[in-house]
Amino acid sequence: xxxxxxxxxxxxxxVEDDTPLLWVLRDVFGLTGTKFGCGIAQCGACTVHIxxxxxxxxxxxxxxxxxRAITTIEAIGETPAGASVQKAWLDIEVVQxxxxxxxQIMSACALLVKTPHPDDSDIDAAMAGNICRCGTxxxxxxAIKNAAASLHG
Amino acid sequence: MTKTLISSPHExxxxxxxxxxxxxxGGGLLLAFHSPFARALxxxxxxxxxxxxxxxxxxxxxxxxxxGKTTLVIPQAEMGQGVYTSLSMILAEELxxxxxxxxxxxxxxxxxxxxxxxxxIQATGNSNSVRAFWNKLRAAxxxxxxxxxxxxxxxxxxxxxxxxxENSLVIHAPTGRKLSYGALADAAAKLTPPANPPLKDPKDFxxxxxxxxxxxxxxxxxxxxxxxIDMLPAGVKFATLAACPVFGGKVGHVDxxxxxxxxxVRQIVALDDLVAVVADHVWAAKKGLEALDITWNExxxxxxxxxxxxxxxxxxxxxxxxxxxxxxxxxxxxxxxDAVEAHYELPFLAHAPLEPMNxxxxxxxxxxxxxxxxxxxxxxxxIAAKVTGLPPEKVAVHNQLLGGGFxxxxxxxxxxxxxxxxxxxxxxxxxxxxxEEDIQHDYYRPIYYDRITATLKDGEINAWNDRITxxxxxxxxxxxxxxxxxxxxxxxxAIDEPYDIPNxxxxxxxxxxxxxxxxxxxxxxxxxxxxxxESFIDELARKAGKDPIDFRLPxxxxxxxxxxxxxxxxAQKAGWGKPLPPRTGRGVAVQVSxxxxxxxxxxxxxxPDGEVFVHRITSAVDTGIAVNPDTIVAQLQGGLIFGLTAxxxxxxxxxxxxxQQSNFNxxxxxxxxxxxxxxxxxxxxxxxxxxxxxxxxxxxxxxLRNAIYAATGIPLRRLPFDRDVLAGRKxx
Numbered sequence: 001x002x003x004x005x006x007x008x009x010x011x012x013x014x015v016e017d018d019t020p021l022l023w024v025l026r027d028v029f030g031l032t033g034t035k036f037g038c039g040i041a042q043c044g045a046c047t048v049h050i051x052x053x054x055x056x057x058x059x060x061x062x063x064x065x066x067x068r069a070i071t072t073i074e075a076i077g078e079t080p081a082g083a084s085v086q087k088a089w090l091d092i093e094v095v096q097x098x099x100x101x102x103x104q105i106m107s108a109c110a111l112l113v114k115t116p117h118p119d120d121s122d123i124d125a126a127m128a129g130n131i132c133r134c135g136t137x138x139x140x141x142x143a144i145k146n147a148a149a150s151l152h153g
Numbered sequence: 154m155t156k157t158l159i160s161s162p163h164e165x166x167x168x169x170x171x172x173x174x175x176x177x178x179g180g181g182l183l184l185a186f187h188s189p190f191a192r193a194l195x196x197x198x199x200x201x202x203x204x205x206x207x208x209x210x211x212x213x214x215x216x217x218x219x220x221g222k223t224t225l226v227i228p229q230a231e232m233g234q235g236v237y238t239s240l241s242m243i244l245a246e247e248l249x250x251x252x253x254x255x256x257x258x259x260x261x262x263x264x265x266x267x268x269x270x271x272x273x274i275q276a277t278g279n280s281n282s283v284r285a286f287w288n289k290l291r292a293a294x295x296x297x298x299x300x301x302x303x304x305x306x307x308x309x310x311x312x313x314x315x316x317x318x319e320n321s322l323v324i325h326a327p328t329g330r331k332l333s334y335g336a337l338a339d340a341a342a343k344l345t346p347p348a349n350p351p352l353k354d355p356k357d358f359x360x361x362x363x364x365x366x367x368x369x370x371x372x373x374x375x376x377x378x379x380x381x382i383d384m385l386p387a388g389v390k391f392a393t394l395a396a397c398p399v400f401g402g403k404v405g406h407v408d409x410x411x412x413x414x415x416x417x418v419r420q421i422v423a424l425d426d427l428v429a430v431v432a433d434h435v436w437a438a439k440k441g442l443e444a445l446d447i448t449w450n451e452x453x454x455x456x457x458x459x460x461x462x463x464x465x466x467x468x469x470x471x472x473x474x475x476x477x478x479x480x481x482x483x484x485x486x487x488x489x490x491d492a493v494e495a496h497y498e499l500p501f502l503a504h505a506p507l508e509p510m511n512x513x514x515x516x517x518x519x520x521x522x523x524x525x526x527x528x529x530x531x532x533x534x535x536i537a538a539k540v541t542g543l544p545p546e547k548v549a550v551h552n553q554l555l556g557g558g559f560x561x562x563x564x565x566x567x568x569x570x571x572x573x574x575x576x577x578x579x580x581x582x583x584x585x586x587x588x589e590e591d592i593q594h595d596y597y598r599p600i601y602y603d604r605i606t607a608t609l610k611d612g613e614i615n616a617w618n619d620r621i622t623x624x625x626x627x628x629x630x631x632x633x634x635x636x637x638x639x640x641x642x643x644x645x646x647a648i649d650e651p652y653d654i655p656n657x658x659x660x661x662x663x664x665x666x667x668x669x670x671x672x673x674x675x676x677x678x679x680x681x682x683x684x685x686x687e688s689f690i691d692e693l694a695r696k697a698g699k700d701p702i703d704f705r706l707p708x709x710x711x712x713x714x715x716x717x718x719x720x721x722x723x724a725q726k727a728g729w730g731k732p733l734p735p736r737t738g739r740g741v742a743v744q745v746s747x748x749x750x751x752x753x754x755x756x757x758x759x760x761p762d763g764e765v766f767v768h769r770i771t772s773a774v775d776t777g778i779a780v781n782p783d784t785i786v787a788q789l790q791g792g793l794i795f796g797l798t799a800x801x802x803x804x805x806x807x808x809x810x811x812x813q814q815s816n817f818n819x820x821x822x823x824x825x826x827x828x829x830x831x832x833x834x835x836x837x838x839x840x841x842x843x844x845x846x847x848x849x850x851x852x853x854x855x856x857l858r859n860a861i862y863a864a865t866g867i868p869l870r871r872l873p874f875d876r877d878v879l880a881g882r883k884x885x
Binding site: 014015016019020023024026027028030031032033034035036037038039040042043045072073074077086089090093094095096097098099100101102105123124125127128129130131132133134135136137138139140141 | 232233234235366367371373374375376377380382383385391417434435437439505506507509554556557558559587783787788791792793798816817818822823830831849
């Protein structure tokens with residue numbers, strides 16, 4: 001039985017310790033905003049925050065998480081960075097199919113918390129692990145800059 | 154810390170429905186089919202039932218209830234191209250509906266009601282949603298509007314022509330009276346829409362042509378949007394599968410003794426051609442599958458490899474093909490001067506939509522539910538009916554948002570396999586492909602071998618023979634599109650190439666790669682043809698001693714002035730002709746594809762090691778009336794990146810009958826740190842709308858190839874680009 005703190009709530013899942021967090025979120029807790037794309041930490045669609053840091057939940061076993069706080073796309077809008085990033089994503093109209101965007105937004109939020117005014121190379125470093133098959137990268141870059149400006153002035 | 158919550162997916166749904174998700178940023182609409190209630194039922198469970206609660210449904214696309222709630226039923230699948238918004242704009246424009254209040258629903262399966270007017274079946278493909286439905290949806294909106302006005306005029310006892318409509322209201326200006334569409338719904342329902350309702354003059358458009366916010370995006374930034382893979386019907390189990398790694402191979406023997414000890418595994422389903430493991434969650438299913446000891450009967454295809462396939466197609470291209478187009482006298486004209494010949498090779502490609510293939514199915518004795526994101530809703534229903542033996546009307550297909558389509562979801566193999574698995578499972582089962590299974594069991598963009606021969610006269614092309622050799626996807630998917638040896642998609646953008654050439658012939662040689670399934674891939678025929686044509690045009694320009702744009706312009710000006718105008722604009726915006734640093738070049742590609750006219754210029758640097766750095770891409774596009782201009786720009790931006798991925802990395806290779814690539818580590822995608830700046834310039838036009846979704850994917854590879862040619866002088870003739878050739882380690 002895994003005990004996890006997800007979006008501020010303690011939850012239990014009857015799974016083995018080696019189960020990646022992704023599948024517990026999606027299949028056990030029904031939090032389907034976090035997406036499966038590759039299963040080998042190559043695409044970033046499954047990105048969540050553990051204590052505020054962006055991690056790939058498809059390779060993070062639930063047994064390794066302990067009491068650390070898990071935040072998913074469903075709750076990121078409750079943080080100032082999350083709300084700013086979501087708004088910027090809509091203002092710039094970043095999204096196409098949208099399947100990767102949960103992960104993109106989680107990576108972008110973690111970046112803005114750590115680096116309030118990211119330049120292009122900061123954005124490259126933080127976002128290169130997130131694949132967008134629709135190719136929304138140009139707008140992702142613009143939206144991150146917009147969010148930074150609205151969040152930190 | 155709050156108390157422990159329950160943890161089964163079914164029970165969690167109601168919790169999740171109440172979950173407050175932070176700031177609904179952007180003020181977008183809440184789509185009806187994304188409401189928590191609809192979620193529990195399946196996203197569009199209410200679609201396809203009779204529209205009893207909405208009295209006014211003048212056609213299959215519009216419903217208005219007594220409270221005035223307007224629901225638009227969208228026949229085409231939303232896969233990122235913005236079609237829920239653009240088709241809603243067309244309907245709402247002619248309906249004069251208040252756009253901010255419309256709700257959008259995915260259409261249920263029906264070729265009769267929702268068939269694509271170009272295909273005659275319910276299909277989202279060929280970049281034609283707006284083009285195909287332009288007249289039909291305008292008429293649907295205008296017809297509904299006409300009878301709402303007629304109903305109001307009758308109530309007021311005035312002439313309909315004295316009334317106008319605006320924002321879901323009918324207005325009688327002389328007396329200042331107004332009635333809402335909701336208040337008119339009952340009366341309007343008794344009237345029949347006119348057969349040919351008057352359509353608006355485009356100068357009166359209020360919505361069309363404005364960069365409106367998309368209806369589907371607010372829920373795509375907060376985790377609420379539901380794709381096929383997100384379906385969780387009550388009691389659902391989870392499965393993953395393995396088909397024989399060799400195409401056409403069968404299951405031999407399965408030893409499941411280790412799998413039975415994996416926690417969470419419920420069932421092993423071994424069929425003729427695949428094995429699936431059903432479990433409490435996908436991870437347990439995956440572990441269970443990996444623990445199986447499967448012996449495959451690989452069959453004769455285990456001998457096939459890429460080298461053989463290329464030899465085979467090359468040999469096929471030696472023979473003359475079926476003539477798709479012939480102008481003038483190519484044979485004589487090719488003899489008049491030194492003919493130039495080149496051939497171009499394009500590889501197999503997987504689609505790799507970021508949402509892996511998946512399908513959730515519940516088979517019961519008296520019916521079947523299918524939850525999936527598909528580009529072919531009615532075909533999905535038909536295949537489920539065929540597999541189960543149920544009548545089609547007993548199969549409910551709940552179409553969802555697609556996490557990318559790109560042509561992959563034009564085929565129903567995923568549904569077919571999932572229904573066969575679900576027949577063995579008690580209750581609903583969600584079958585999720587691993588990325589590896591998704592990439593290794595695709596319907597691949599076929600390999601093509603293009604042989605072009607031409608002669609020049611007075612600095613222009615005098616004769617042109619283009620022989621296209623490849624699979625006919627149409628012959629399998631839409632046989633009407635393959636006639637007299639010609640695949641109409643296979644020759645698209647080749648028979649209608651934009652240059653004025655007096656003697657021209659296009660041939661098609663159908664050549665099917667043995668047992669490798671081929672399918673439509675974003676850009677389809679034009680992808681292959683525009684790459685070969687535009688690459689060869691640059692080689693001819695060099696032979697003629699001309700600048701690539703100067704060489705193209707006169708031949709375009711005479712035949713395709715809209716494309717010439719696009720090229721002029723792109724050249725100006727890209728700074729064509731301005732000096733560049735060493736090992737850097739600009740390349741151009743022009744195309745008429747999907748009824749859009751596009752010129753693209755790329756600027757790239759090639760380092761001594763053969764690595765390619767794309768600095769900048771500029772496109773100018775005339776796509777006729779731009780229904781939602783921002784969507785058009787977005788589609789080109791994204792499509793160009795899709796095309797760059799193909800040009801720089803995309804290749805599926807075969808060894809021992811198996812696909813050698815498996816995941817994003819060896820089937821690479823362009824990432825943000827490699828993405829150039831992209832400028833798209835939209836040309837205002839009053840012509841009917843063109844298609845846009847696949848154009849960028851078509852434009853990028855030749856524009857990039859020609860920039861590399863300019864930077865290095867190396868005429869690359871195959872995709873993806875070979876760094877060894879560019880570094881001089883290997884001959885081109």
